[in-house]
Amino acid sequence: MNRWLVLSLAILCIIIIAVIVFSENSNQSPNTPNISDSPDRIVSMAPNLTEILFALGLEEKIVGVTTYSDYPPAAAEKPKMGTFWQPNIEAVVAAEPDMVITLTFQQQKNLAKRLKRINCDVLTVGIEKVSELFSAIESIGTATKTKIKADALVLDIKNKINDFSAKLPAGDKIRVLWVIQKEPLRVAGTDTFVNELITLAGGRNAIGNTIHQYPPIGTEELYSCAPDVIIEPAEEEQPLHIQQENALKYWSKFKNVPAVKKERIYVIDPGPVSRLGPRMPDAVRSIAECLRPELFKKND
Amino acid sequence: MSIIEINNLSFAYEKSTVLSDLSFKVRQGSFLAIAGPNGAGKSTLLNLLCAVLKLDSGLINIDKQPIESYSTEALAKKIAVVRQEFVPVFGFNVIEMVLMARTPYYGRMGFQTKTDTQIVKNALKATDTEEFASRQLSQISGGERQRVFIARALAQDTPILLLDEPTSFLDLRHQVRVYDLLKKMQLEKGKTIVAITHDINLAAQYCDEVLLLSQDTDYHTGPAADVLSPENLEKVFSVKGFYGLVGKENFFLPLGKFAKDSSEKTS
Amino acid sequence: MTKELLTPKKLGTRIVSTLLVLMLTMFLCSMIGTEDVSLNAVFAEQTADKINIDYEIFVHIRLPRIILAAAIGAALACSGVILQALLRNPLADPYILGISSGAGLGAVIAILAGLSWDLWWGSPIAVFAFAGALATVWLVWGIGTLTGRSHITGLLLAGVVVNAFFSAVIMFLTSIARSKQIQMTIFWLMGNLNMAAMENYNVIWITIGTVVAGVIVLFYIGPQLNLLSLGTEDARTMGVNIARIQLIAFAVAALITAVAVSLSGLIGFVGLIVPHGVRLVFGPDHRQLIPISAITGAIFLVIADTLARIVVAPAQLPVGVITALVGGPFFLFLLVKYTRKVSWTGK
Secondary structure, three states, X not given: XXXXXXXXXXXXXXHHHHHHHHHHHHOOOOOOOOOOOOOXXXXXXXXXXHHHHHHOOOHHHEEEEOOOOOOOHHHHHOOEOEOOOOEOHHHHHHOOOOEEEEEOOOOHHHHHHHHHOOOOEEXXXXXXXXXXXXXXXXXXXXXXXXXXXXXXXXXXXXXXXXXXXXXXXXXXXXXXXXXXXXXXXXXXXXXXXXXXXXXXXXXXXXXXXXXXXXXXXXXXXXXXXXXXXXXXXXXXXXXXXXXXHHHHHHHOOOOOOHHHHOOOEEEEOHHHHHOOOOOHHHHHHHHHHHHOOXXXXXXX | OEEEEEEEEEEEEOOEEEEXXXXXXXXXXXXXXXXXXXXXXXXXXXXXXXXXXOOOEEEEEEOOEEHHXXXXXXXXXXXXXXXXXXXXXXXXXHHHHHXXXXXXXXXXXXXXXXXXXXXXXXXXXXXXXXXXXXXXHHHOOHHHHHHXXXXXXXXXXXXXXXXXXXXXXXXHHHHHHHHHHHHHHHHHHOOEXXXXXXOHHHHHHHOOEEEEEOOOOOEEEEOHHHHOOHHHHHHHHOOOEEEEEEOOEEEEEEOOOOOOOHHHOOX | OHHHOOOHHHHHHHXXXXXXXXXXXXXXXXXXXXXXXXXXXXXXXXXXXXXXXXXXXXXXXXXXXXXXXXXXXXXXXXXXXXXXXXXXXXXOOOOOOOHHHHHHXXXXXXXXHOOOOOOOOOOHHHHHHHHHHHHHHHXXXXXXXXXXXXXXXXXXXXXXXXXXXXXXXXXXXXXXXXXXXXXXXXXXHHOOOOOHHXXXXXXXXXXXXXXXXXXXXXXXXXXXXXXXXXXXXXXXXXXXXXXHHHHHHHHHHHHHHHHHHHHHOOOOOHHHHHHHHHHHHHOOOHHHHHHXXXXXXXXXXXXXXXXXXHOOOOOOOOHHHHHHHHHHXXXXXXXXXXXXXXXXXXX
């Protein structure tokens, strides 16, 4: 019995020694040529990051995007690198990027180490809130040497929002329920970027603070929160007007909800509102068009 | 020389005492039968003797050393056990099953040597089980399986053999063959045989000594002629029947109320 | 009749041949991927100022992933053999005694805590999952032994209860998590080698070393495991120190499973069906079952992971999906073909 343990321990020791020896070697990159000052080959690992890069005029330098990077349309033409959740590392490396831009995730440090071997830097930003969007754009601007454009973009977005707020009437905010799923009923809570958009558009979330980010709610809560407007982001497949009809039909059974009584159910284009990016002003606008159609005509 | 020595052994399951203050010796190279009604503690005693159960109080010495001082591997080279029940297994065939008894003797890599395979072959031959050596255990009859387990105990090559009703599923021919085999092991190889049996007549013919347990913690030990007397049998088994002599040994046929010759009861 | 018995020579030949199949499989699978990599390019001269991308992809991305798949497959399959032997239950898999929910709980806690560190012993999820797995196993073993020594039913029940309870906790935590964290949890629970291959090389080496050492230790107790399958009473009277063998077998199996699961998440099917497949073809002798199941498990997972990488390219499937879809029908085929050779019960 003891012999076996000794044998396996010996093997384990050999392996551990190999580990130490190997790790000394693997930390050295093959060679270190000078990295050019501004990155020439950029890979974007999330759809909103792709939008930011395009907005900063970096279209030519993008060599890879994720599968869901569909805006602007030119982005869909770029080589695909998998999804944010399941990135195809081989494809990323094969694209020979010198900069990869990604959102924060658990194993980012490991990915960064691997990419360092091919002299590629990794920039990680978090974009969960509107304020984070601005600082993310600035970081990306700095990293890609497009600081001037980045500051301009941020300013542009802020101005548009401010112009907007100026047009909003003072007084009670309109109660909005943002429905992301109907069966079971799930809505956006107060701890989401959608909530910020709603506030900027002159509304307030009908749901109060919840422990869930996207709480499932029951009919009781639906009635008690009494939304004036119900907004649903559309799903990809069917045309918008058909979805609008179906939505009206679905909600008609909740007769005493104020939004249903006044038939203020809106299905909107999901593009700008599904991700926090440079199209944020458009997102806010599309929400405002639902809340105050009399103020914000579609052609404004 | 007593190869098994039991002093003041007591054992109880939960609240019911099965054995109390039991003392007896088993001479090396003798053939002991353990008899008694159901629940008297025969299987319990067997399990205590092979260290599957731990005794509550008292002493068991195997080959002059306390049973607790043996490691399981060392004890396996002293005592081999043949049980009644068969636990379903994943699919070994007969010869593999018998070979498993040689595990305590395997080399460092865990494989058998030529000696091991020869011992196994001899054991199969002795128990008349060679012909289905390659068959699955589930494909042979209950009686054939019992003989396979006896072969396995023989292959374990121990000085002591404990058997729990070794002939319970066997036909007459094989009952006799098994007892002949056990007796041969005793006489030719000097093995010590301890067998629990319900067949007191065969026990009388083959065993040197008998341990008769009863349902209270009383017991009798001694040669078969003394222990398997009419008085003891009636007291312990609460049964009457016909007593006779076969040569020098007792013979007893239990007769119930509706037996054909119930009038022939001698006690 | 002794021709059928297992000998060192027979076993050695079988092990070497399956190892060769493993090597071949690993080589072939390393040639497959979404990017075209040519071997010539990989071994071309490393010039001073150009990085060899084929080399980078082949040696630093594909190879670690394939080697890790082999190690994890081996660990899961071998562990499945052990658990089936210890619990004497053909439906046992490596996760049955709490490892799955323990590792899952560890992983979810790491995800919710949003930890990110750069230690040589692994990413936060891996470390927490490993700790969670071992802690749960220890808990289940403790509860099981409370019900009596060598009490298999107690162990099984403790495992079921702990699994159920921790799964409920995982469900609750997932329901209140932020949407990004939910996604991460789901992908981890499905079993995934994508991010595992990104771990530090130290971690990969330790994994391989632990699995190899574990399989060797388990191989050495093969004869005792054979005896254990006869029931604890018979095993004891034939020389097995039941408590010691159970502890060693369980501890080593739990260790290699925890190591595997902490990297890859919960890959199912491998630990359940590879042992049965190997048993159907080669028989129930553990001296053979243990090494050959390990190697077969490695082959199986390497192939499954390769399929996961290319089937819906450029997207990647979680490898757990492939193991289930491929493993089920294959096992059915084996069962039908070989079922006459082997019987499950004694009667």
